[in-house]
Amino acid sequence: MLVLLILHLVAALAAPLLVRWWGPRACYPLALAPAAAFCWALARTPAVSDGGAVVETYPWIGQLGLDIALRLTTLSWLMTLLIGGVGALVLVYSARYFSAGSTGLAQFAAVLVAFAGAMLVLVFADDLLLLYVGWELTTIFSYLLIGHSTERRSSRWAAAQALTVTTLGGLAMLVGFIMLGQHAGTYRWSEISAQPLPGGGYLVGAVLLILAGALSKSAVLPFSSWLPAAMAAPTPVSAYLHAAAMVKAGVYLVGLLAPALATVGPWRPLVQIAGVATMLLGGWAALRQTDLKLLLAYGTVSQLGLLVAVTGSGTPDAALAGTAMLLAHALFKAALFLVVGIIDHSAGTRDLRELSGLRHWSRPLFVVAVLAAASMAGVPPLVGFVSKEAVFGAFTDQPALLTGLVAGTVLTVAYSARFLWGAFADRPGVEPVQPVPIAASLLVPPAVLAGIGLLAGPAASVLDELLRPYADLLGGVDAHLALWSGPTPALGLSVLALVGGGLLFAVRGPLAPVLARLRSPVRGNQGYEWVVGRFDRLAIEVTGATQRGSLPQYLGIILVTLVLVPGAAMLSASPWRARIPLWDSALQPVVVLVIAVAAVLAVGARRRLTAMLLVGMTGYGTAMLFVLHGAPDLALTQFLVETATIAVFVLVLRRLPERFSARPLRRTRWVRRAIGVAVGMVAAGLALTAVGSRRAPDISAAFPDLAVLEGYGRNVVNVTLVDIRAWDTMGELSVLVVAATGVASLIFERSRTGPRPRRPESDQRVVESGRPVWLRGGPTLYEERRSIVLEVVIRLIFHTVVLFSLFLLFSGHNAPGGGFAGGLVAGLALVVRYLAGGRYELTEAAPVGAGPILGAGLAMAVGTGLVALLLGGSVLESAKVDRALPLIGDVHLVTSLFFDIGVYLVVIGLVLDILRSLGAEVDRHIEATGTAAGGLAVNKGDRS
Template sequence: MIAYSAALTLLALFLPLVAAVLAPALINRLGYRASWLLALMPFLSFLHFLSFLPEIADGGEVTGGYAWVPSYNVSFSWYLDGLSLTFALLITGIGTLIVLYAGAYMKGHAQQGRFLAFLLLFMGAMLGLVMSDSFLMLFIYWELTSITSFLLIGFDHERQAARRAALQALVITGGGGLALLAGLILLWNVSGVTQLSMLLHVDNIVTTSPYYLAILLLILGGAFTKSAQFPFHVWLPNAMEAPTPVSAYLHSATMVKAGVYLLMRLQPVLGDTPAWQILLPFFGGITLIVGSVIAVRQTDLKLMLAYTTVASLGLMVMLTGFGSDHALAAAVLYLIAHSLFKGALFMVAGCLDHEAGSRDLTDLSGLKRAMPITFVASLLAGLSMAGLPPLFGFLAKEEIYAALYGGNLRALLFTGVAVIGNALMMVVGLALAFKPFLGRDAKSPATAHDGPALLWLGPLVLALVGLAAAVFSAPFHKAISSPMLSAVARKASVVEVSLVPHIGVPLALSVFTIALGLTLFLMLDRLRAGVAYLLNNLGPGPDEGFDRLMAGLVRASFRITNLIHGGRLDVYVTLTLILVAAAFLVPMAVFGEGPDWPSLPGHIELHEAAFLLIAVSGLYAVLRAANRLDAIVALGIQGFAISVIFLLFGAPDLSFTQFMIETLSVVILALAMTRLKLHPADHRPWPQVLLDGAVALACGTGLMLMLLKVTQVPFDPVLTAFFNTYSKTIAHGANVVNVIIVDFRGVDTLGEIAVVTVTGLAILALIRIRAPKLRPDAHQSGQKAETADAGGAP
């Protein structure tokens, strides 16, 4: 039964990916109606995860998976508790509605199949991210969300703005992903575990580690970039270049909340420290103010929603790091509320753009009669965003003020930040709820209407869920909110806030926020002008800074490339050999690891001395060669002499290999050099000769010292015994050296063969290159048509 449940969970995890593979073919055959079939797969996943609600609500956890790399304790495993289950339900539930919505919104688009494939792949990546138990699995899915979001944001790739936005999102979130990888590796080393479910049971090992601050900063780098915290927030508004279904899904339940999910998941491991409680509220509070202030300046519906998403993410990060149970409860409630009202409002913006022909707030009014269903959805979602009863956003706001208010300066500061941010977001919520639909003079086309059911179904369902969750708050908290809070806090916790207000400071702060928000809403035009004036006088922001950074990076890369790659092969070889010599000599000199000088043998046999003399003679012949061909031929003398020495000291296989290498090297070099002018001697100025000689001596000395050091280390016969024992019994070969090369190191040998083959092909291509002959008029001027040195004979 357990294996059957694990198989079903694995299937539910992969169903969106299966739908992504099928999407292009189904759309080509059935058109937009295929969206019903495609939406069925995430809906089945949603139903499967919904079946875990009773078990999770009772405090249970669901784990499973398969061994991936057992030797490194790496597995493909999943972990479901109140936090990951809530995210899984949001991803698959809202994802089902988004797929249906996209089917109608993208109807008739030539690339609808490709679009839905990207969207479903994105859904599968996000679902895998929140379900991951393995560190490696978490990172892979984390980066997959960045890649798929790049494809979705840049879907309309013919527009330069879309390409720029996609690249910006990929650079920022991808860079954060690398920081996350480093943080996870440090977590692994400090805690000794590779799974989140095990990490959550490790007591204070991480927070007491000397690497804690490095781990925290790296994890925050990943979370802040993904969840668009200041100053990394710029990619999120620019991501509005994507089609509206992408914006609705990305902002409500998926990528932008991945960072918040990670912070909530690791709160029991990294939280409750001064660094955590300073960095998260500080950056979260700044992001809340920046996002909400810029939001009221906008008139484009999607940009208004995008900047309020930035503000909302800042609020969630601020609450997660504030350091109290009430703050964690407020973060949980606001995350759920935001997912519901923001998904609905984005889809409403798409409906207005699709059916009324504009998403500019100043061009829309009087649409209540023409689009009544859209108006109801917008009204409910907008009021929830404004934090008004009887919507779920009101419950979240009440809990926020209950969590933040206190008598100390820190509490008062962040309470003030929350009041200002919520009031400004209320202005945007009311503007979205009323401005496009009320008013006597309809600026929108007379043909505006609600559109097909698939367009208004998603926003209406999400808006009604936000209403039902507030009205029936007790069962909703029992099934969703309390288990999620218990998972974040790692202790049994109960959320009790309801629509019945408790007289006190939180209610007073809510009333003050509403009054402030209404006042600002009534003077929205002047507020917008004032914010625009303020931002214009602040100068360029992080968005322009990103462009300057990328331009500077390109210029620096160009200059460094020109500096390092000047086009001279002799410089490349010299620098490479200098680094090789440094790698040998510098560590020995710095750490005092030089070898002991060996004692010279008392007696050298005549034939041994003869071959040593031949090697030295070969070296002298190379240095005194009259031309390049003589130098190449003389170059083989030392190699043959050393081969004989190998033979004399009992290594016939090595000797034979050396003979082959020396022979082939001389032959190949001679053949290659016949294409060049070989007769002139290699005359170099004395400074060049001294430099080359010094580099050669340094490399030779370093290699000699390294070999001496190696031979002075006590010999470990373990491998020798292993190969002697198993070469014949396993590989069925008596020649141990050949068996090692062909069988035990077969893949390595195959790689060496591939390298030699590729090198040979490159040499062949160079040999066959011929320089173009000179123009006929060159003959008239007395010049002869001839090939360059590298080109060979004409």
């Protein structure tokens, strides 16, 4: 199973390249990934048909008890067949549906394959938290697929609506999962379902939250509005997501949990009432549609209500009928969506008021549509009839529910007939359309689906044998899936529904004015728009009341909250006793005094540059304290960070006035001072309280031994960063990448990098004439800003500094240094090159963009963790290699070095991004406007 997931990941990553090479035909090889899932599931049929399961478990985060637990049962086997089979056919269909010039085809192909992989994660997951991961991945990918036509506002709105509704439901479901897992003592569903769960309000609350997520995903009332709006997506997306995959996720979850939770509190009445109400209202809305795709969309809403009501009822007969209906619905609805795509593609319209005579244009298409629509209506001998009769037979002892199901089926028959009549009938007064020819291969996928629906009806006994193990989880099953079960009440109800639906369609003429006057019971976007509009209004009101544009006010509120909330907790804490030594050496109080004086002077400084230097002094003083305390690695990092920070300050101050703005009023000045003093006292008090309140042994006391035994290094600080607490470092790397992107977005409008700056021609001639030039960007500077001594020194030391950064990188595992310190040193080397030669010199020193460096670093760090996992270890687990090499001697290599290289690259990318944004790009603006405020390294050329 894990191999299938990796296969889909690889296919999704390769999709853009394949589309670039082959265009839409790339969908053919991409279809092999879901086809492999289909074939794999078929091969596992004997293992699950007797009630067994296929299980795979891989260690993930052992400390948290999280494993990648995958499990294939009868229900997930059926879902895998649908995900893989329909997914492969949709990709084959897409190869002819899209043209070579279709916009966003590479993204579509990649996201569709990735969506199929996410659905497999969802149905394979035995761990509820892993199931949630797959659940949210499908939400994200469906957002991208629904919003495929980004230039259309309707697509963007529909995608945002689907994302909002399903994400909110998913968050509720996550809370329910956590409550259920804590209640049961495990998150493995196979273990939860095998034990009796203690009842009570806590379990009821968990069940309600989980159902909120399931109902929102399957567009069951009150969450139905997003699905009709999602018809803005391309037809292949609708055929896959809204017939066989995404919307089935909620049905799958209900079916998965029903054997264990159907008897808990409001589960059964909730799913039955919501399901039948959705079936009735969705079917009624479908009768009012003139767009064939919207007709199918509301029909899908109706059918999803039926599926939820049946699979969630929690009885053996209903479980068997529900799985059969799950299969039948995927077959006929996917086929019908693909048929609508062909009609729209060839005729240029989906409006049934404009269509006439299509059955004469393509007989095969008409036959496929008839088979699929007849299955949807429940006409024998199709699989839709078998499943619909099984549904009626499962609820003969619940007359109220059965009445609703029969009434909903009458509506289903009526809108199935309306679909065929609207799309293919000869209609008087409507000019026959003249469709363009279509490729025969475009008809193959819907024909395959409709053909399986035709063959599965007579083969109902085979389906009964394959699907019965799932129903057996709820007890003995009395019913059987069969094409002919004799003159039973279920057969009579099936005939009644067909006759009633036919009569309802027959009176469509007199009924049309009534339908036109009645408001649609499922109002589409209006309810969603009303809710979103109220929240937008509330946000505006709150923002207007709290956001006044005053940075001191915002900072004051944050700091006062810090003083009041943690400060109150600190004062109310139990008394503690701890010996706090005042100092360890005589130099420490001297350094502290210097830090304090610098901080006080920085507060009162009127010049920005003076304040910056004084703040830097506090940072260097802190580094000196680290030195005195015996922490050279921390001291080195602090020195480098402070130096880099001062460089950034210098870049920013160039565009700011020399002095601060007007001083605050006297009364507010004292308020600010009081807040500052209070924050300092609370921060110091919290630090002392944390030290004095310790009851458990200090976990860091074991770090030196862990560093040697498991991290294979003697530098505890660096081994902690790249091994013991590597997950924390991974998060920090992501923060650095986001910070770099944020800085770039403040300066660049669209792209992180503009055109590469070229030196003026006059300066190029100077360089090419053979005159000695120490820095190639030096001649671009104005003479008053050049320093030949600085250029010579930097030319001589630059490469040495870069080599020193590499030394820190490679030696950091056993000595002070590491990827972070090494990256800062390399970044500072770029800083001095820029300060000496300007933006042209920066391009000479770093011809590569910051984005690729940041991406390569993050990919290196993530790849290190994944390789460890694939080789059988845990994520980011280290291994060592000791080899004796000729001429070199003994080599000691630890795999965490590759993670450290990722850190090194990310830090360099961050510094380079800052230099390109706040340095080179600001220089370009200065040159263009001539408004340098005492700036550094302003180049010649553009300024007039």
